[in-house]
Amino acid sequence: MRRIALIGVLLSAPYAVAAQNGVTNAVSSITAEDFIRRVGVIAHDSMLGRDTPSAGLSMTAQYIANEFRRMGLSPGAPNGSFIQEYPLIRERVDIVASSVAIEGGRTLRFGQDVSLLSGGPTDRRGVSGATVVVTGRPGNPQAVADLDVSGAVVLIVASGSNQWSRRDLFPLLRQGPAAVITVNDGSDAEWRSVVDGMNRVSLRTAWRERSANAPSLAVRAQAVERALASQGFDLRSALQSDSSPLSSQRLAGLTLTINVEYETVEETTAPNVVAVLEGSDPTLRDEYIAFSGHMDHVGVRTPVNGDSIFNGADDDASGTIAVVEAAEAFATLNPRPRRSLMFVLVSGEEKGLWGSEYFAEHPPVSIDQIVANLNADMVGRNWKDTIAVIGKEHSDLGETLNRVNERHPELGMTVIDDIWPGQRFYFRSDHYNFARKGVPILFFFNGTHEDYHRPSDHVEKIDGEKAARIVKLLFYLGLDIANADQRPRWYPESYRQIVTGTR
Ligand SMILES: [Zn+2]
Incomplete structure (x- = not known):
C-alpha cells in the first residue's frame, strides 16, 4: 500500500513538473518582438487599411490562416477550411423603379424631382398616407414629438433659419409616419449634390433585411407646388417666412404613395478566419473557448x-x-488544455x-458549446501596466480573471473595470x-487615443512589451477556463438583461 502510494507520488510529481514546464515554454513564445513584427505585417501600408471587403483584408485573412496552419491548428470554419466567407451586397437606389405618386396628379421621378435621403425600401405597393405639412423651425424636441403625424406622409416646409437638421427629425420619426419628405428650394447645383448622395453605391450584409425605417426623402419645391396649391397651401410664402413657430396642417385631400426600390450592383463576400485546437479531455473537448479580435x-x-x-x-x-500570439503559445502546449x-x-x-x-x-x-469569448480590441497603447476589462460584472469570468491575474504578479498588470460606462x-x-447569444464574455480594451480612427494609428506607436504581457494574461486566463471543472456562469440578473431581455 505504502509503496504504491509512494510510486504514485513519484509519478505525479514529475508529471506536474512537466506540465509546468510545458506552460512556461508555451508562455515564452509570446514576445514583444513577435507581436510587433506581426502587427507590422497586417498594419503595413500595402494592406491599405483592411477595409471590408478589400484585397488588403483578404491578404490579412490569408496571412493569419497560413500562420494557424503552420502552428498545426485545425481549420475551424464550417466548410472545413480556415476561412469563413460571409455574403455582402453592393446596391443602390433603383431610380427608374422608385417613384412618388400624387393621387389624382403627376408621378414624381427620382433624381429629377425627388431623392432618397435614408430609410426604405418599401414593399411593392409602397407606403401611402394623407399629407401633413409641417412649417416653421423645429425648436425643442418635445414640440416636434407632440405633432400628430402617425401614419402620415410628412412634408417639411422650412428654409433659411427654419431649416431642420437630421437630429431634429428623430422625435418626428418616432411618431411612426409613413414617410418624411423635406421640401428643397435650393439651386440646381445643391440639388445635384443631394441626388449624388442618393446614387452612391452602398454595402450591406446579405442575411439581414434592410432597415424598415420610414423613408426620408427630399423633393424639389417646383415639383409639389401645384399639388399643394390645389389644397389651398401656398408653398412659396411658407418657404419665405423666416423664424416662424412650429405648426402643422393636415391636407386630407392630398395622398402620396412612395415606392423605393434598390438594385443590386454586385454580390460579394468578406472573410472571417477560424482555427481550432482540440482539447485533451474526451468529454470537455466538446466545449470551446473562443478568442476573438x-x-x-x-x-x-x-x-x-x-x-x-x-x-x-x-x-x-x-x-x-x-x-x-495566444494561439501560437497554446499550439506548443503539452499536455493540451482539457477544453477545445x-x-x-x-x-x-x-x-x-x-x-x-x-x-x-x-x-x-x-453556439452553446462555446463556453466563453475573450475579445481583444485595441490592446497596444495607453497605460503601461493597466488594462480595462469590460463585462467583468456580468459573469464569474470576472472573478476568474482577478484570481488568474493575482497568481501572476510577474506580469505586472492591473485589471480595471469599465471606466467609461457612458x-x-x-x-x-x-x-x-x-x-447576446448567451456566451459569457470578457472584453480587453486599452481605451481610445488621439490616433483612434486616424491615419496615424501606426505600428511605431504600439507598446509591444505591454501587449505581450496582456497576451500572457489572456493565455493564462484561457488555460484556467479550459481546465476548470465547471464552465463559466452568467450572473442571473445580467443574463436577463443581456441575453433574454430587450435592450
Ligand atoms: Zn476596433
Whole structure:
C-alpha cells in the first residue's frame, strides 16, 4: 500500500513538473518582438487599411490562416477550411423603379424631382398616407414629438433659419409616419449634390433585411407646388417666412404613395478566419473557448497630413495579433488544455460588427458549446501596466480573471473595470454578438487615443512589451477556463438583461 502510494507520488510529481514546464515554454513564445513584427505585417501600408471587403483584408485573412496552419491548428470554419466567407451586397437606389405618386396628379421621378435621403425600401405597393405639412423651425424636441403625424406622409416646409437638421427629425420619426419628405428650394447645383448622395453605391450584409425605417426623402419645391396649391397651401410664402413657430396642417385631400426600390450592383463576400485546437479531455473537448479580435479597419480615406492609409495598428491589428500570439503559445502546449480552443478573427467590425454577427449565426459548433469569448480590441497603447476589462460584472469570468491575474504578479498588470460606462463599449465590439447569444464574455480594451480612427494609428506607436504581457494574461486566463471543472456562469440578473431581455 505504502509503496504504491509512494510510486504514485513519484509519478505525479514529475508529471506536474512537466506540465509546468510545458506552460512556461508555451508562455515564452509570446514576445514583444513577435507581436510587433506581426502587427507590422497586417498594419503595413500595402494592406491599405483592411477595409471590408478589400484585397488588403483578404491578404490579412490569408496571412493569419497560413500562420494557424503552420502552428498545426485545425481549420475551424464550417466548410472545413480556415476561412469563413460571409455574403455582402453592393446596391443602390433603383431610380427608374422608385417613384412618388400624387393621387389624382403627376408621378414624381427620382433624381429629377425627388431623392432618397435614408430609410426604405418599401414593399411593392409602397407606403401611402394623407399629407401633413409641417412649417416653421423645429425648436425643442418635445414640440416636434407632440405633432400628430402617425401614419402620415410628412412634408417639411422650412428654409433659411427654419431649416431642420437630421437630429431634429428623430422625435418626428418616432411618431411612426409613413414617410418624411423635406421640401428643397435650393439651386440646381445643391440639388445635384443631394441626388449624388442618393446614387452612391452602398454595402450591406446579405442575411439581414434592410432597415424598415420610414423613408426620408427630399423633393424639389417646383415639383409639389401645384399639388399643394390645389389644397389651398401656398408653398412659396411658407418657404419665405423666416423664424416662424412650429405648426402643422393636415391636407386630407392630398395622398402620396412612395415606392423605393434598390438594385443590386454586385454580390460579394468578406472573410472571417477560424482555427481550432482540440482539447485533451474526451468529454470537455466538446466545449470551446473562443478568442476573438477584428482584422478589418476603415481603409483609405481623405488624407490627414498627407497620409490617407488608416493602418489601424491598435484598432485592431493589436487584438488580432494578440489572438494569433495566444494561439501560437497554446499550439506548443503539452499536455493540451482539457477544453477545445477556437481562434476567431472577424472582419466588418467597423461597418457594424458584421463578421461576428455572421459567425454567431453560423458557428461551426452549436453556439452553446462555446463556453466563453475573450475579445481583444485595441490592446497596444495607453497605460503601461493597466488594462480595462469590460463585462467583468456580468459573469464569474470576472472573478476568474482577478484570481488568474493575482497568481501572476510577474506580469505586472492591473485589471480595471469599465471606466467609461457612458460609452457603452459592452455593445460596441464583437464580443457583444457572442454575449447576446448567451456566451459569457470578457472584453480587453486599452481605451481610445488621439490616433483612434486616424491615419496615424501606426505600428511605431504600439507598446509591444505591454501587449505581450496582456497576451500572457489572456493565455493564462484561457488555460484556467479550459481546465476548470465547471464552465463559466452568467450572473442571473445580467443574463436577463443581456441575453433574454430587450435592450
Ligand atoms: Zn476596433
